[in-house]
Amino acid sequence: MALEDEEDPPDDYHFPLTFTWALPPLPNGPDLLRLAIDLAGIGGIELPLEVSAIDSFASATDGPERRLSIVARIPVSLSRVLAGMELLCDIFDRCLAVSRYLLESADAWLG
Numbered sequence: 001m002a003l004e005d006e007e008d009p010p011d012d013y014h015f016p017l018t019f020t021w022a023l024p025p026l027p028n029g030p031d032l033l034r035l036a037i038d039l040a041g042i043g044g045i046e047l048p049l050e051v052s053a054i055d056s057f058a059s060a061t062d063g064p065e066r067r068l069s070i071v072a073r074i075p076v077s078l079s080r081v082l083a084g085m086e087l088l089c090d091i092f093d094r095c096l097a098v099s100r101y102l103l104e105s106a107d108a109w110l111g
Contacts, residue, residue, distance in 0.1 A: 013078040019095050021070040026109040029066030042101055047072050047094040
């Protein structure tokens, strides 16, 4: 409120914007390296994606169940958003593309 009309606010306030995708147990889980490479092509530099998986065994005689988790963390400057210099539309479009890729690929992973 104390700023002049043409004065930019200080770039002191940032918040982490986090997107998380998680898939149910997958009987035919994907190759994580291949998935990470494919998702890197979708996310690009603007949306760095972390791909991880957990293999769990319900009992010693059961086969493993693989659960996938994909996380993207992007620091967002509130002053740049206010000034219109940081638009989040491209990030949201890339997140939509990641979601669509995972939905299309899930059929093969679910068996």
